[in-house]
Amino acid sequence: MAVAARKTSGGGRTDRGAAAETAVDPAVSEVPANNPPPFTEAEDLSAYHEMLLIRRFEEKAGQLYGMGLIGGFCHLYIGQEAVVVGMQMAANEGDEVITGYRDHGHMLACGMDPRGVMAELTGRRGGYSKGKGGSMHMFSKEKAFYGGHGIVGAQVSLGTGLGLANWYREDGKVALVYFGDGAANQGQVYESFNMAELWKLPVVYIIENNKYAMGTSVNRASAQTDFSKRGVSFNIPGEQVDGMDVRAVREAGQRAIDFARSGKGPYILEMQTYRYRGHSMSDPAKYRTKDEVAKMREERDPIEMVRKRLLESHKVGEDELKKIDAKVREIVNDSAEFASHDPEPDPAELWTDILVEVRA
């Protein structure tokens, strides 16, 4: 056999084989040793509320999916909450956000209405895209959220364009462009890096390294697994950040955003994070061990970390946290209630928003 006759010494072939044959690939590496300054009590309380809202919202979305109220593709953000919440704490109002299909958390953190997000998930009129887009495709110009994209990597060049418009208008805003470890292997990411640095565009690229792209671990897909170095040949500074610690995210985020806002060009943040659930609702996640997930949840959970700080360092009472929990549940239940009863789209909507005038 011509294929088998080739040498297998050195290089990727043998490695690739070994990696693929191992059913489970421990992808979780060491946590970067950041030592972020502490949060005030108010900051910790706010981070707690925001992250909990995302977590409970996602759990509810998972339930509604199980009940058949949500269909199609649905990717949950559970485990990654500290990333977007920490970044939003560092961002100014009006700074743009763009991401892929794992977008519910980003939308809530941008201040979009949970009712509108949940109703889009159930495909109803009151959803952000009037039921036309679903989980992967939402948008809110008002909240500077630019989608919600289903084509992996597409948001990176679009996001570069958000920064381009900021630069063009000299409006002092920064574009926050989120993408995954898997998306980081798309060619347009590097075309974007080059252009953004060349033109000194105000963009922060946030690589959410949750260790897997669907069932493929970072080690099996990436020659350079330190994503903070992906901009080195373009002279873009980068940092690895403990994406499970909202304080570390906020701190690095502030540095990156300030850099970009001051006209020095783009910045890369690799967020070391983890998704607890499968890639999407249909993924049983057999490519990793239960222990790996359990260890993360127990030792690194972003919400638990803040909760502990609130109780131990800030001496906030259990009662107060319970009040927050109750408030969050109320918001989430209300959104689910709305999303279950809001009517389905009017059939006439089929013909709207195709072109400025309907010429279909």
Added chain:
Amino acid sequence: MAIMTYADAAKAGLAEEMRRDPHVWAVGEDLGRGGVFGQYGGMLAEFGPERISDAPISEACIMGAAVGAAMMGTRPVVEMRFSDFALCAIDELVNQAAKARYMFGGQARVPLVVREPIGMWRSSAAQHSQSLESWYTHIPGLVVVCPSSPADNKGLLKTAIRSDDPVVYMEHKGLWPVEGEVPEGDHLVPFGKANVLREGRDVTIVSWSAQVHLCMKAAEQLAKDGIEAEVIDLRTLWPWDKDRVLASVEKTGRLIVAQEAVSVSGFGAEIAATVSETLHGALKAPVKRLGAPRIPVSYAPPLEDKARVTADQIAAAATALVGR
């Protein structure tokens, strides 16, 4: 004959070709786990990671590297997961693979199969639902295949792999679990030979891919009203079986083309134009095209459904053509 699903039939075809020819290999994202729809399930164990190859998320490079490897004489089967994602690699396919043979005076051959699943699949929305087969029929240098049954999915895939030309192989996402009889062993279905699924004297219904099944349903309804429809499954859009379609329309004098894709500039337009150019005098009624409106596919089921061509619509169109 064995009863198999559309997914398993393709898997059997690919596995047979991989056993037969060591130059055949498959590449795509997350293939080792079995592919999005299980159409590669278990193949890693038999063929190993060099031949059932997991690639990074880099469609342009997957396609380009496969074109290069095909020029060297290997026979890559590229899995693009959804036809929508293949658009990230359109240059490599359309500007490179399709042109190489002609442009280089016949020296370069690109024996490449690109699998691009098409079609609506409940609530997959605008970027995961498109049927883009007609795009590729417009490109000289590409073969376009749209199998509708498990047997064809095996036989056409085997033919595609053995072909020395680049083949855009478009399976329908709604068909993966559909079962049917599949011939064992070397079952090869030639390109350009339509399958007449039902003979009839009153109206010709031409279709391909999943829509074929709705045409058959419509034909059954029509038969109850005494209308005999001839249903033709094209199987391959390029080359397409002009002779068979023309012979049928000559007999029936009436033509319906039914497609799931957007009707505007869809392949149905090519068939309709060819029939009117050739058989103008023989037509007893104007040609009828059925297809999706020129609208992106919606997420919400009621809107998504409104873009589908149903069996009832096909039957109603046939009844109208026949004049009952």
